[in-house]
Amino acid sequence: MKKQLLLTGGNGFIGKNIRESFLAQKYDITAPRSSELNLADTEAVDNYFKTHQFDAVIHAAVKPGHRNAKDPTNLLYTNLRMFENLARHTDRFGRLINLGSGAVYDTAADNRQVTEDQIGLRMGKDDHSFCKYVVHKRLEHIKNAVDLNIFGIFGKYEDWEIRFISNACCKALFDMPITLRQNRRFSYLYAPDLMPVLDYFIAHEPKFKCYNVVPDAETELLQAAKTVLEVSGKDLPIKVAHAGYGLNYSGSNARLKTEIPGLAFTPLKEAVSALYGYYQDHKATLNPDLLRTDK
Template sequence: MKKQLLLTGGNGFIGKNIRESFLAQKYDIIAPRSSELNLADTAAVDNYFKTHQFDAVIHAAVKPGHRNAKDPTNLLYTNLRMFENLARHTDRFGRLINLGSGAVYDSAADNRLVTEDQIGLRMGKDDHSFCKYVVHKQIENIKNAVDLNIFGIFGKYEDWEIRFISNACCKALFDLPITLRQNRRFSYLYAPDLMPVLDYFIEHEPKFKCYNVVPDEETELLQAAQTVLDVSGKKLPIQVAHEGYGLNYSGSNARLRKDIPSLCFTPLKQAIAGLFSFYCENKKLLNYNLLLRDK
């Protein structure tokens, strides 16, 4: 009998990738829409768990606060309430796998190859960073929970208007110059590479309360842009607004590697080639005019 999982945020970028991965064949994934289960509504969540029980919960739901968000208000309140509404029912599932963020280290700081024991050295002032910090501190006190820190993640279904690698792919597709404010170093994770990590923590008891889920190598934005051009076969300009490097946003995966030594990550060129092919096949869904202005 398959293990039954509750997936929150199943209609979001990461959620859609989870639902299309091998996890959907291996497990029975229940992914209610927000109209079916409002995670910010305590009474609704309480009633839901009266009649539902799961082997694990993958918490991928989040109210976004990025520059393309339709409603960036009440971000801290909503995201904390969604998490707490799940956390109060840990007796109704085997494990809570929270998809956290590198922002737990403070997204306004220069974070380069940070390690999990550096969490708490800084506490971010913006709502997003502070929320990730508070959730992490809660997870430290929840027996059956683990926090997975994702720094940069890319893949199909992400917001191509603002997410750099997808935006670069789409611009190349329409023969537009690739633009960036400043070169930065990221720990970019290809979305399919998250799935074996989730599978491991569904099946195994975590040794630690949090892990950085990042590949072995950093990716520079200029490197990613050039790789997009190499994959597309086009000779287009790469326009950089400011010289030098911006703040780093990368983490060390030493802890994750130690627990899952067999873990493999897709090479950057192969990952971008797959993503570029996706946009080639779905070009009609893109809006050329929205690519003409950077948000």
């Protein structure tokens, strides 16, 4: 019998990738829309768990605060309340897998190849960083819970208007210059590479409470832009607004690789090639006017 999973945020970028991955064949995934289950509504979540039980919960739901967010207000309150509404029902599921963020290390800091034991050295002042810090601290005291820190993730279904690699692919597709404010080093995870990690933690007891889910190598934004142009076969300008490097945002995966021997990640060029092909196939659905103004 297949294990029963609850996926929150199933209609978001990461959620859609999960629902289309091999995990959907291996497990029985329930992914209610927010109209079906409002995670910020304590009474609604309480009532839901009266009649539902799961082997694991993958918590991918988040109220976003990015540049394209429709409503960036009450971000801290809403995200913490969604988390607590799940955490109060740990008796109704076997494991809580929280999709966390490198922001737990504080996005205002220069984070390069940071390790999990550095969490807590800084506590971010912005709502996003502080929220990830508070959730991490709560997870430390919740049985059968694990926090997966994702620094940067890209793939189909992400917001191509603002997310750099998808934005670069779409600009190349429409023969526009690729633009970036400043070169930075990221730990960019290709979305399909998250799936074997989730699969492992659904089936295995984690040795630690948190892991950086990042590839072996950092990716520079300028490097990613050049890779997009190489894949596209086009000779287009890359415009960089400011010289030098911005703040680093990368983590070490040593703990994760020790936990999951043989774990491999898709090379950048291969991942970008697949993503560029996806946008080629869906070019008719893209509005190039939305690419003309950098957000």
